[in-house]
Amino acid sequence: MSEKELQKKKERKKLSLPIFIALAAVASISLTFFIKRLQEKPKVKPEADIIAAKVEKVPFNDPFSPLWEKVPSYSIPLTQQATVKPMKFTTPKDPLKVKAVHDGEWIAFLLEWNDTSPDIHTIKTKEFRDACAVLLTNYPAPPEAWFMGTKDYPATILHWKADWQMDIDEGFQDLEKAFPNLSIDMYPPMKEAIVRGKPPPTKDLPEEARAWMVGWKSGNPLSLPDKKSPVEKLIGIGPGSLTPLPTQDASGKGIWKVGVWRVVLSKKMKGSDSKEGEINLLSEKMYSVAFTLWSGHEGDRGSRKNPSMLKTLYIE
Amino acid sequence: MPKVYNWQIGREMNYWYEQNRPKRQASAVFDTNKCIACQTCTAACKTTWTSGKGQEYMYWNNVETKPWGSYPMGWDAKVLEALGPQRWVKKGERYIYEGKTIFEAAPTTERVLGYLPNDLDYAYPNRGEDETDQPLIQEKFYLRLPHDLWFFYLPRICNHCTYPACLASCPRMAIYKRNEDGIVLIDQERCRAYRECVQACPYKKVFYNHVTRISEKCVMCYPAVEKGIWPRCMRTCIGKIRMFGFLNTPDKADPENPLDFLVHIRKVALPLLPQLGLEPNIYYIPPIHVSNNRFLHMLFGPYALQALESYKKAMNGEDMELVGALLLNVSTDRIMTKFKVLEGKEVVGYTENGHEAVRIPIKEPTIVRPFFDEGLKVYRHNIT
Ligand code: SF4
Numbered sequence: 001m002s003e004k005e006l007q008k009k010k011e012r013k014k015l016s017l018p019i020f021i022a023l024a025a026v027a028s029i030s031l032t033f034f035i036k037r038l039q040e041k042p043k044v045k046p047e048a049d050i051i052a053a054k055v056e057k058v059p060f061n062d063p064f065s066p067l068w069e070k071v072p073s074y075s076i077p078l079t080q081q082a083t084v085k086p087m088k089f090t091t092p093k094d095p096l097k098v099k100a101v102h103d104g105e106w107i108a109f110l111l112e113w114n115d116t117s118p119d120i121h122t123i124k125t126k127e128f129r130d131a132c133a134v135l136l137t138n139y140p141a142p143p144e145a146w147f148m149g150t151k152d153y154p155a156t157i158l159h160w161k162a163d164w165q166m167d168i169d170e171g172f173q174d175l176e177k178a179f180p181n182l183s184i185d186m187y188p189p190m191k192e193a194i195v196r197g198k199p200p201p202t203k204d205l206p207e208e209a210r211a212w213m214v215g216w217k218s219g220n221p222l223s224l225p226d227k228k229s230p231v232e233k234l235i236g237i238g239p240g241s242l243t244p245l246p247t248q249d250a251s252g253k254g255i256w257k258v259g260v261w262r263v264v265l266s267k268k269m270k271g272s273d274s275k276e277g278e279i280n281l282l283s284e285k286m287y288s289v290a291f292t293l294w295s296g297h298e299g300d301r302g303s304r305k306n307p308s309m310l311k312t313l314y315i316e
Numbered sequence: 317m318p319k320v321y322n323w324q325i326g327r328e329m330n331y332w333y334e335q336n337r338p339k340r341q342a343s344a345v346f347d348t349n350k351c352i353a354c355q356t357c358t359a360a361c362k363t364t365w366t367s368g369k370g371q372e373y374m375y376w377n378n379v380e381t382k383p384w385g386s387y388p389m390g391w392d393a394k395v396l397e398a399l400g401p402q403r404w405v406k407k408g409e410r411y412i413y414e415g416k417t418i419f420e421a422a423p424t425t426e427r428v429l430g431y432l433p434n435d436l437d438y439a440y441p442n443r444g445e446d447e448t449d450q451p452l453i454q455e456k457f458y459l460r461l462p463h464d465l466w467f468f469y470l471p472r473i474c475n476h477c478t479y480p481a482c483l484a485s486c487p488r489m490a491i492y493k494r495n496e497d498g499i500v501l502i503d504q505e506r507c508r509a510y511r512e513c514v515q516a517c518p519y520k521k522v523f524y525n526h527v528t529r530i531s532e533k534c535v536m537c538y539p540a541v542e543k544g545i546w547p548r549c550m551r552t553c554i555g556k557i558r559m560f561g562f563l564n565t566p567d568k569a570d571p572e573n574p575l576d577f578l579v580h581i582r583k584v585a586l587p588l589l590p591q592l593g594l595e596p597n598i599y600y601i602p603p604i605h606v607s608n609n610r611f612l613h614m615l616f617g618p619y620a621l622q623a624l625e626s627y628k629k630a631m632n633g634e635d636m637e638l639v640g641a642l643l644l645n646v647s648t649d650r651i652m653t654k655f656k657v658l659e660g661k662e663v664v665g666y667t668e669n670g671h672e673a674v675r676i677p678i679k680e681p682t683i684v685r686p687f688f689d690e691g692l693k694v695y696r697h698n699i700t
């Protein structure tokens with residue numbers, strides 16, 4: 001071996017040691033990471049029927065916000081209500097389209113369904129409204145929770161009503177709307193007040209004349225002419241138990257356009273009435289959810305409705 | 317469905333809830349023979365309870381002319397037609413209803429057989445009064461009626477039924493029957509306007525308020541009843557056709573209680589359409605001049621002719637106790653729970669605490685004055 005060759009061999013030896021050390025270090029760090037990854041829960045979204053996508057700001061009163069186009073749409077089949085009498089045996093042809101978003105403070109659902117004839121009044125005896133609802137309860141809910149919740153799984157229900165939407169958009173839909181030729185002599189005790197038989201708007205009736213409007217007097221939310229939101233927030237612990245919650249802070253809006261209802265229903269994620277059983281919703285958690293439609297011209301109301309089955313909702 | 321006993325149809329029947337009779341039952345007897353359709357009762361109720369905006373069309377008390385009148389239009393014909401055959405069978409002295417009640421005839425999806433009236437159905441509350449169903453027929457020298465020459469007035473309020481269809485139909489349980497007096501009320505805070513009750517009540521005595529958008533019904537003037545006072549439609553009755561009180565079941569009938577006496581002892585007053593199965597608590601003395609017995613049988617059940625026999629005895633002066641009981645009609649506005657006929661001369665009514673509420677001579681004393689008054693030197697037209 002020449003002196004040159006000996007020199008080269010020495011240099012190669014000098015180089016291979018740090019490479020080996022470097023490789024060993026990389027391998028040991030990778031192994032640590034690998035072991036650590038094995039110990040941690042993997043961060044994958046659990047399987048859910050509906051995922052409420054995280055957005056910057058929830059469009060809680062806008063069913064036509066461009067934001068809705070960016071989130072996935074879920075097709076939810078609706079079924080008959082054949083459990084509690086009175087029942088409804090017929091079902092809508094098409095499934096309900098549902099989208100959901102949240103911004104950490106509010107959660108909103110967009111419900112969309114076909115309806116060729118919007119039913120927006122409940123003034124006459126045979127008039128029933130179009131309506132839709134979202135039922136939320138803790139996961140995994142027992143099957144009975146589907147019927148408006150149970151004692152252990154109270155259901156928070158967001159209920160949008162087409163007639164309330166009209167009251168808000170166009171002002172209280174008064175008696176004269178349904179009976180335009182109405183003429184009246186007097187409503188006691190205000191006999192002087194009725195000019196040419198045309199009654200004053202309900203909202204302007206004096207306190208004394210409201211004595212005959214017992215629903216309004218007793219504070220029944222259905223009877224109040226001054227509606228604040230088209231979405232009512234209710235709690236249920238079983239069939240027939242539906243009760244409005246004290247803080248009515250749910251929001252939303254429904255618009256009917258060319259044969260389609262698009263309705264947003266939204267609520268605060270942290271329930272303002274959690275003492276009364278309202279649900280608190282957290283990010284990265286799973287919940288049980290159900291959706292329901294009422295079709296006014298089919299005489300739907302109360303238990304005459306088309307609900308979905310209980311579904312899972314994951315909040316991103 | 318649980319089984320309950322309905323004495324008016326003489327058998328057990330299916331009902332949505334278990335049998336739960338109130339401690340006592342507010343009830344009334346209406347004598348159709350004396351009603352003059354003055355509508356004072358209607359106005360008394362209207363001004364008290366239904367003068368608000370949204371209640372214009374409502375008559376918790378209405379008086380309709382039978383056979384042509386009905387409010388809402390055709391309520392009775394519609395429900396009877398939907399119900400199908402209504403057969404009563406005589407077993408011994410009693411009649412048993414063998415047809416179906418509106419609970420038993422309910423379609424699969426429903427709790428009760430019913431229908432929702434249209435707004436126009438409420439638009440003719442006085443149709444049929446002194447009217448014919450078709451134009452008069454022109455004979456050679458006179459005009460002839462196109463039907464039998466009889467009609468009568470039927471005042472109607474909520475029957476505060478023992479088995480209310482309104483209560484059974486409400487999926488929210490917003491309708492309740494008070495244990496203290498059997499009055500049926502709608503909780504105005506809980507009602508969510510499903511109108512199941514409007515649909516279910518065969519007598520159509522639940523109404524939808526167009527403005528408050530919830531349902532309302534007759535409250536039997538419960539604030540008055542709680543104070544021992546008659547409801548307003550009853551105490552203002554011009555024709556004195558009404559008797560208000562509390563009614564026991566036939567097995568507990570008290571002959572001194574004026575209501576029990578009329579309904580259970582003399583059996584002179586009958587429920588309206590008992591075959592529907594609600595055990596209604598307003599009872600009617602059938603009209604004596606209606607020549608169509610089948611019509612009476614349909615409206616008041618199989619005991620209609622028997623009730624008339626009983627009534628005619630009183631009219632002929634053969635039953636002074638019954639005359640006495642009938643004289644208590646609208647004689648006071650205080651609720652009487654006992655009555656006595658004293659030596660066939662006077663009838664006395666007592667309140668619950670035993671106080672005398674009213675005393676009436678059975679026969680009004682008559683003084684006949686001379687046709688020619690000697691003192692004044694005048695002739696009298698009216699001598700009694
Ligand atoms: S008459 Fe009608 S409203 Fe009255 S208690 Fe009976 S079912 Fe109910």
Ligand code: SF4
Pocket residue numbers: 350351352353354355356357358379469471552553554555556557
């Ligand atoms: S007040 Fe009496 S007599 Fe007059 S219509 Fe009414 S029930 Fe008949």
